[in-house]
Amino acid sequence: MKVVATNKKAFHDYDIFDKYEAGIELKGSEVKALREGRVNLKDSFVKIQNGEVYWIQGHISNMDTTYKAFRHDEKRPRRLLLHKNEIAKLAGYTSEKGYTLVPTKIYFNNKNRAKLEIAVAKGRKLHDKRRVMKEKELKKEAASAMKRYGF
DSSP states (O other): OEEEEEOHHHHHHEEEEEEEEEEEOOOHHHHHHHHTTOEEOTTOEEEEETTEEEEESOEEOOOTTSOGGGOOOTTOOEEEEOOHHHHHHHHHHHHSTTEEEEEEEEEEOTTSOEEEEEEEEEEOOHHHHHHHHHHHHHHHHHHHHHHHTTO
């Protein structure tokens, strides 16, 4: 598995509950750009419309070598490939107040297919973000102290 990009902001802004692996419907130039790592997940989200799942605002940059006639729209909505029962589960989650679907990482699996990991998440309040950052910092300090003193 070769990870192309991760969405660090999602782990900071949301509490992650459940993760799903989804295939992405891409054009050829988009796949080549993904292999080059020209993708940004930061402000993107996942939406369910008419029983289909779409990755919205995901930015895949055009490569310099792509001919102008074959260039893709960089922020076009891309359809995600999931089973019907998974889509129904995700629709059930998002119908509850406060839950949303966010992309957490994009990668190529062992069969060399582009996959998008999406997560069911709930937004954090500002004080929760501060608390989580403080806990991470304390864990990091404890780990370094344990390492320093040979435990």
